[in-house]
Amino acid sequence: MAEQSFHVAVVGATGAVGQQMLDTLDRLDFPIKTIKLLSSKRSAGKKISFKGEELTVEEAKPESFDGVQLALFSAGGSVSKALAPEAVKRGAIVVDNTSAYRMDNEVPLVVPEVNEDALDDHKGIIANPNCSTIQMVAALEPIRKEYGISKLIVSTYQAVSGAGTEAVDEMYEQSRQILDGEDIDPKVLPVSGDEKHYQIAFNAVPQIDVFTENGFTFEEMKMINETKKITGDSSMNVAATCVRLPVETGHSESIYIEVEKDGLSTDKVKQLMEKAPGVTLQDKPEEQLYPLASDAKGKDDIFVGRIRQDLDEKNGFHLWVVADNLLKGAALNSVQIAFSLVQKGLLK
Amino acid sequence: MAEQSFHVAVVGATGAVGQQMLDTLDRLDFPIKTIKLLSSKRSAGKKISFKGEELTVEEAKPESFDGVQLALFSAGGSVSKALAPEAVKRGAIVVDNTSAYRMDNEVPLVVPEVNEDALDDHKGIIANPNCSTIQMVAALEPIRKEYGISKLIVSTYQAVSGAGTEAVDEMYEQSRQILDGEDIDPKVLPVSGDEKHYQIAFNAVPQIDVFTENGFTFEEMKMINETKKITGDSSMNVAATCVRLPVETGHSESIYIEVEKDGLSTDKVKQLMEKAPGVTLQDKPEEQLYPLASDAKGKDDIFVGRIRQDLDEKNGFHLWVVADNLLKGAALNSVQIAFSLVQKGLLK
Structure with a gap:
């Protein structure tokens, strides 16, 4: 056929x-x-x-x-x-x-x-x-399926290409101006349609998309609401803080989860990540191996590392998840x- | 006299x-x-x-x-x-x-x-x-004193000047090389004394100081242990993920806390921050006012904003805390x- x-x-x-x-x-x-x-x-x-x-x-x-x-x-x-x-x-x-x-x-x-x-x-x-949601839910799904996730707190480190080519151009132009000691004139970031614009080069800006009534930005609410819809698990507690960085492409995320079922360990998380479709485990602290935005750019996979069991909460785990926001995102x-x-x- | x-x-x-x-x-x-x-x-x-x-x-x-x-x-x-x-x-x-x-x-x-x-x-x-500890505990102390903190999860966005003047020089030189399409040759960051060195310009690197046995870095363990020692509260659950950014000076922190006593609100946190010694509240989402590393550089104060009550956990709060790591830090x-x-x- x-x-x-x-x-x-x-x-x-x-x-x-x-x-x-x-x-x-x-x-x-x-x-x-x-x-x-x-x-x-x-x-x-x-x-x-x-x-x-x-x-x-x-x-x-x-x-x-x-x-x-x-x-x-x-x-x-x-x-x-x-x-x-x-x-x-x-x-x-x-x-x-x-x-x-x-x-x-x-x-x-x-x-x-x-x-x-x-x-x-x-x-x-x-x-x-949303780009920042995709890489997070895809990486966490093998854990969620087997152990359930009751709580998820994410802080993002997001690249400017998520805001379009104008934002990328602004970041590079501004970087050069600052290196040359020239004045800068931000016009695009953090949100092109919003009132004020701030320096993105050599800075970290805690606003992606406009603010909603509850003090969270739309980007943060997207991560919260979309995660619940995609997983079908509306009882999961999800919170996000979304931050724009002077990185061209490659979103990084510092994620904390608490799982419902006992028995999960750092080794078991690593095993789950190794088998997860579309995920590459990069986690060897002894060799300084962990995911980096600079490595993820242009790659299809989601990279996961810095996997650690919380020191107090036995069902709590920390992960660092990086992906190309224009590709998997x-x-x-x-x-x-x-x-x-x-x-x-x-x-x- | x-x-x-x-x-x-x-x-x-x-x-x-x-x-x-x-x-x-x-x-x-x-x-x-x-x-x-x-x-x-x-x-x-x-x-x-x-x-x-x-x-x-x-x-x-x-x-x-x-x-x-x-x-x-x-x-x-x-x-x-x-x-x-x-x-x-x-x-x-x-x-x-x-x-x-x-x-x-x-x-x-x-x-x-x-x-x-x-x-x-x-x-x-x-x-x-440690620089990243100081700004966090000083900002949180008024909340801790009145409401108690049971859980603290922080993800940092740390400036290169914390790693010394060589690191600052490397960041600027590398930025220019990347803008000019030249090859880079990282030699200082993330940790000058460690084996491998990675690109810091236009990147986010989840390693500050060397790794400890448990998978956390020394920087992360400093934040955890020092917070308990300074506050005298060893029962507080503290976890940290420390990340280096291409920012010259000014550490930013995405902090989540859970307080012990009921009754805390976003407005009350703002009031506490307004009265806190050494702290400036910058929190008007409707005017896009929030702390930025670029504004904090050269200032004595700790800047606090993006204060939000968690959407699920009524005693949970999110904050964005920024300070000059060479000054207050x-x-x-x-x-x-x-x-x-x-x-x-x-x-x-």
């Missing part, structure tokens, strides 16, 4: 994540019959090469999705809100990398290593979780969802 | 902390009769100006302390081990900024805002705590101890 192949559209093809989606589709050899690159009006007309062919980016419109079977969206929440339903209406399955539909009860929020079967109930749109996870859809026979 | 003044020695006068000690003694007008600048053999002969006078740094030897009443040590643990007892033998009180004596039962470990009265029992040597705290000694009539 000839392998099926599909009509694919990538919305937001010119952005940081869109580029990684194209690279990942190519690299993992997703079965593509035709591919259409779509974007906002502003970026339409740009040329992008894919598998050696030069393609012109078109403005995304409802009609753009005629005949499309799989549409990967990563062009901001408002584009997804406006066009994802149009794509579905025309018969496409949408994998949406924005936050637009993540907490929608009708929309599965999927990390294939954790809840692939949630895809079975899709109604056309599937949401890709975004593009790779979206493409993995697409592969799962194919494998399950859901993509028609 | 004429104010008393004292014969002072600064050991490690040419280092990053030593320089800040001299600045702080000058700026806070510590009553100095004479001052002697001491260092290792390597740095002896250097000239340093103090209060408009050019002083020559001398090699620290036992006899250097003849006639000295107060000796501020910050030249590394081995120098303190060798010479602090010699200084005491000659009648000086030593305030030691290294880790050499911190966990010694005979040596008070002092943050004046927390346990000034521990000075009363000194036997000649007083230890200045080192030099300022040492000089504050010296002032406390004067005020208590202990310096003779």
Whole structure:
């Protein structure tokens, strides 16, 4: 039987994540019959090469999705809100990398290593979780499945590429200005749409996304709410503090968990990580081996190390989890969802 | 009555902390009769100006302390081990900024805002705590005193100046090399004396000081053990994950605490911080006001913000605490101890 192949559209093809989606589709050899690159009006007309062919980016419109079977969206929440339903209406399955539909009860929020079967109930749109959530839940799932997690406290060390290419440019430009003793003029970070902008070069900024009423930022609330939705475990206590760093790509996370069942040890956590799909254990303190953002960049895996049992709480464990926020945190996870859809026979 | 003044020695006068000690003694007008600048053999002969006078740094030897009443040590643990007892033998009180004596039962470990009265029992040597510990315990003390703290989990975001001037130089040089597309050759960080060295520019490195047997680093164990000693509360559960960032000066900390007594609220924590000595509250999410390392540099205060009640645990609170690691984290705290000694009539 000839392998099926599909009509694919990538919305937001010119952005940081869109580029990684194209690279990942190519690299993992997703079965593509035709591919259409779509974007906002502003970026339409740009040329992008894919598998050696030069393609012109078109403005995304409802009609753009005629005949499309799989549409990967990563062009901001408002584009997804406006066009994802149009794509579905025309018969496409949408994998949406924005936050637009993540907490929608009708929309599965999927990390294939954790809840692939949630895809079975899709109604056309599937949401890709927030970057910082994906790497955390995928790394913790083998522990959660076997021991249960009652409490999870995470402090993040997040890269600027999560805020887009403008943020990356600002970080590098600002770094050079500071090295040269020049004045800086922050305009993008921490949140391009928020009122104030702060120095990111040689700094640590405890704000990602805007603030909510309860004092947590939206990024922190995403980690809290999405973790509960993906795992299906709403009784888990989750808290997050999200911090932006002058790192281009690669989110790091300092995670503390308390498990429900007795008997877990540092060695057992290491064994679980060694067997976990998509996870690489990097944990040899005696050789100074631990995950680093600089090593994780460009890699598909989630790296886990610094695994320690708490000194007081026998069911408490500390971990350091690092992944490429544009790959496993975004593009790779979206493409993995697409592969799962194919494998399950859901993509028609 | 004429104010008393004292014969002072600064050991490690040419280092990053030593320089800040001299600045702080000058700026806070510590009553100095004479001052002697001491260092290792390597740095002896250097000239340093103090209060408009050019002083020559001398090699620290036992006899250097003849006639000295107060000796501020910050030249590394081995120098303190060798010479602090010699200084005491000659009648000086030593305030030691290294880790050499911190966990010694005979040596008070002092943050004046927390346990000034521990000075009363000194036997000649007083230890200045680790930088990351000082800002944390000083900020938390008003909460601990009134509500008790049962659990404390901290993830740090630490500046390179804590690892000395060589580390600062390496960070800036490496940043420029990366911006210029050149190869880098890490030689100092994360720990100059350890086997392997990693990129610090545009990275986050989860190792400060060498590893101990239990998988925690010495820096993490310092935070755990020193917090218990300073507060006198050995039943408090404390855990730390210490991470080095490409920030020159200013340690940030993401802290989670659980208090023992019911009734604490976010507003009450803010009120306690507003009244806390040496603490400045910076917490207005609606105006994007929160502590930043870039703002804290060069300031004496500890800055506290991002105060949030945990969403599940009513006695759980999250805070973001930032301070200049060379000032409150080192030099300022040492000089504050010296002032406390004067005020208590202990310096003779």
